[in-house]
Amino acid sequence: MEFRLAGWSLSQWLKETFFPRKLVVCSRSPMEFVIPRERMVTEQLVRRGIRDERVLQAMGKLPRHLFVDEALAGRAYGDYPLPIGERQTISQPYMVAVMSEALELLGHERVLEIGTGSGYQTAILAELCSKVYSVERIKSLADRALRTLDSLGYYNILIRVGDGSLGWRDEAPFDAIVVTAGAPEVPSALVEQLAPKGRLAVPVGDAYGQTLRKGIKEDNGMRWIDLGGCIFVKLIGQQGWSGE
Numbered sequence: 001m002e003f004r005l006a007g008w009s010l011s012q013w014l015k016e017t018f019f020p021r022k023l024v025v026c027s028r029s030p031m032e033f034v035i036p037r038e039r040m041v042t043e044q045l046v047r048r049g050i051r052d053e054r055v056l057q058a059m060g061k062l063p064r065h066l067f068v069d070e071a072l073a074g075r076a077y078g079d080y081p082l083p084i085g086e087r088q089t090i091s092q093p094y095m096v097a098v099m100s101e102a103l104e105l106l107g108h109e110r111v112l113e114i115g116t117g118s119g120y121q122t123a124i125l126a127e128l129c130s131k132v133y134s135v136e137r138i139k140s141l142a143d144r145a146l147r148t149l150d151s152l153g154y155y156n157i158l159i160r161v162g163d164g165s166l167g168w169r170d171e172a173p174f175d176a177i178v179v180t181a182g183a184p185e186v187p188s189a190l191v192e193q194l195a196p197k198g199r200l201a202v203p204v205g206d207a208y209g210q211t212l213r214k215g216i217k218e219d220n221g222m223r224w225i226d227l228g229g230c231i232f233v234k235l236i237g238q239q240g241w242s243g244e
């Protein structure tokens with residue numbers, strides 16, 4: 001027999017009493033964002049060639065406005081990156097889609113993300129694979145992302161604070177790796193931590209502009225495809241840029 005208190009099962013009651021979720025609150029109605037989100041998918045993603053149905057579905061469902069400050073919620077579905085504090089940004093929706101599609105995820109994969117930021121791309125990946133390992137350099141961003149993701153009920157995500165240019169050696173190999181900050185060169189640690197046939201998406205270039213590169217780990221080395229120009233904040237670390 002299931003014990004229920006005020007409509008909650010015993011296990012739910014125990015969990016919420018001892019480990020309560022801190023809800024991410026937005027005073028605006030979620031309905032306000034349904035049409036902007038649909039428009040984002042059709043006008044910014046489908047029209048520009050994003051074809052992966054699972055990526056389109058995930059981006060059509062995830063409340064992006066909860067990953068930015070409430071004052072910016074009305075602009076959350078616009079065709080641009082937005083500030084998230086600490087001089088960092090939540091990536092433009094199209095970039096999130098291109099990078100997610102490049103990883104060719106089917107659902108069973110373990111994915112490493114470098115640069116958690118707001119946690120928005122992390123949540124999209126969590127919808128597309130079995131487990132996401134995400135590394136963020138700035139603790140305050142990692143903490144906020146964790147709160148948002150926890151409040152949305154994502155339990156297949158691990159976030160670590162540290163230098164992601166070195167990857168996450170203890171959890172390697174990964175089926176796919178995505179870097180959401182611009183690197184001067186492809187970090188060799190990430191290539192090493194990629195499983196055979198694994199996919200890596202990484203912006204490579206200087207501080208003013210990069211090329212989004214997709215690498216596939218073949219038997220005889222990495223095969224690279226260029227996916228176009230982009231502008232990301234710097235990947236700062238031992239295998240990235242040396243300072244701000």
Ligand code: SAM
Binds near residue numbers: 114
């Ligand atoms: N995908 C994120 C989102 O949807 O909000 C956007 C990430 S933002 C463009 C890039 C992030 O990379 C920043 O939060 C920055 O602090 C982080 N970063 C830069 N260098 C890093 C490093 N070596 N290791 C981990 N994170 C790093």
